[in-house]
Amino acid sequence: MGYAMFDVRAAQAPFVLWQQMARMAWEAQMIIVLRTAGMMGMVQQDVTEPTRMVMEKADAATEAMFAALHAAGRGARADQVMSAALRPYRKRTKANVKRLTRKR
Template identity: 50%
Template sequence: MPDSGMPLSLWAQMVRLGFESQVVIGMRMAGMMGLAAHAPNENMRMITEKMDAAQESLQASVRSVTRGDSVDKVMSAALSPYSKRTGANSRRLSKRR
């Protein structure tokens, strides 16, 4: 049950990110094992996207903190770059099937 101190929207964002991450991991693993279509650059893309998302996440959280946002808004800002990428990856990888 969500902590009453954290908005439901943040919980929803975290759940969606967790779900989409698992979908992307599954599709990429299937591609690496030859069970699904897999672009030749997918493994490198996976690494560079993580580095880019980490940098964007740090920048977004710092901007949010310097604006004086609440903790839940800072957390949401930090999660947004990851959410954006996992959603896009899920859509992109599912089209390959």
């Protein structure tokens, strides 16, 4: 009778996924505050920011769907599929925070 090895990565996966989601949620809140302040004229903001805000959501959703389908098609675990789907959103939130907080 054989014993299965304990997979540490699989055990840590929910925590890693939670960390990714929490970081992205924090950055998303920062982006909302900065863009709202820009729309109210409290901070300087590029005039294309509102359009960019809408367009990037559609692009990220498309990329996320394809990434999730690709991961699922490879037979990835559920947490890996979720992580793949989050990656396009995380990439954008990270870039937006960097862009919106830089000195002008």
